[in-house]
Amino acid sequence: MNMAARLKDPAAIKLTPTAYMKDRRNRSESGITDKTLNNELTYIRAVYNELYALDQVKYENPLAKVKPLKLQQIELSWLTQDQIQELLDVIRSRSAGANPHLELIVLVCLATGARWSEAENLKPSSVRNRAVTFSNTKNGKVRTVPISQEMEQRLLQHWKTYGPFTSSIGAFRRALEKTTIELPKGQAAHVLRHTFASHFMMNGGNILTLQKILGHSAVTVTMRYAHLSQDHLTEACRLGPSLVQYFA
CATH class of the missing domain: 1.10.443.10 (Intergrase catalytic core)
Structure with a gap:
């Protein structure tokens, strides 16, 4: 995963909200859209949640309290x-x-x-x-x-x-x-x-x-x-x- 490489491949249990949010901020400043960043947060959370549900890990989701970025609602286009x-x-x-x-x-x-x-x-x-x-x-x-x-x-x-x-x-x-x-x-x-x-x-x-x-x-x-x-x-x-x- 690209994020793991950017964070120097930490063990899953050592991923912290601070490290994740610093990486997210850097990516946002590089032009990655907020929607893409929110999607990524959803995917990562889902992995941790599934591992926890299957008793593969004993610790709670480290990103559980990270809030998604607030998206600016855009007007939907439609055809006349x-x-x-x-x-x-x-x-x-x-x-x-x-x-x-x-x-x-x-x-x-x-x-x-x-x-x-x-x-x-x-x-x-x-x-x-x-x-x-x-x-x-x-x-x-x-x-x-x-x-x-x-x-x-x-x-x-x-x-x-x-x-x-x-x-x-x-x-x-x-x-x-x-x-x-x-x-x-x-x-x-x-x-x-x-x-x-x-x-x-x-x-x-x-x-x-x-x-x-x-x-x-x-x-x-x-x-x-x-x-x-x-x-x-x-x-x-x-x-x-x-x-x-x-x-x-």
Whole structure:
């Protein structure tokens, strides 16, 4: 592990919060993102916790009290209807030798809010009764999302013609580069999922229903989209303090 080398390969029992946090600070100053550093802390903690649970070590996790770095929440990017059309036009205009799966994977993500990897892993047995079932999910939980009859038929016909989906994220990124769409760094892979969620809320969707569709374990994660709800915007005016007299 790189961290072990940076700390001169100490015995696991001798790793101290002070040494870890000094290394983290140095890496942060060198340009490593806070999110990456938090992920690393999670992984290291998990190793210690597992060893302790299996009675392989007798000491407690030395990093148990180290707090993750506080992340600045960034605004999630999503596509407008015009941008969706532009993206699909670019995909459809590509040469005949282009990835045949790209358009349909994009449509699945837009129709269900699936993560890119979840859509790529779909297979014929995942589609039945006008619904898709995602089994290889981030949190390990299986979830089912309804789809239109047209989507179901197109998926099944596509697999008969072209076989199972293959890795297409590279083709997606190249297609995005050919559009006028500009996204913050790191959001390309999730922009379709954010687009589904954003339009769902703007069209009057329920936040708890969206939580189930997206497969979030906690509604607090889904609440990132709550501000897009029309009810939310209306109530901001209706339920706030009365200010009419101040504009007279």
